[in-house]
Amino acid sequence: MVLAEGAELTDDLKKTVAREIRERCSPRHVPNEMIEIKTIPRTLSGKVLEVPVKRILTGTPVEKAASRTPWPTRRASTSSSSTQEP
Numbered sequence: 690m691v692l693a694e695g696a697e698l699t700d701d702l703k704k705t706v707a708r709e710i711r712e713r714c715s716p717r718h719v720p721n722e723m724i725e726i727k728t729i730p731r732t733l734s735g736k737v738l739e740v741p742v743k744r745i746l747t748g749t750p751v752e753k754a755a756s757r758t759p760w761p762t763r764r765a766s767t768s769s770s771s772t773q774e775p
Contacts, residue, residue, distance in 0.1 A: 690723055698725040730755040 690706070692698060707719045726745075730738040741755035 690725055691727070691729060692725055698723065 690698060696702075703723050706723065710719045730741045732738060738755055744754040745751055
């Protein structure tokens with residue numbers, strides 16, 4: 690969760706957020722865990738960058754999660770049975 694400046698993520702706040710989600714949406718939308726973050730990575734047009742968010746949640750350091758460095762590409766396998774000569 691991105692909190693307002695000076696706010697703390699207390700147990701009371703977590704309970705309040707869970708109750709609001711349960712009442713406004715449904716119980717299935719209440720998250721199992723709530724963590725505080727400074728900011729959510731977004732595109733230039735303001736859309737949430739979902740893949741970096743998932744990477745951050747799985748432990749990737751923030752500075753690497755939204756990196757624009759391309760991922761290594763897979764090399765095509767040359768041992769395919771469909772490309773063997775007769």
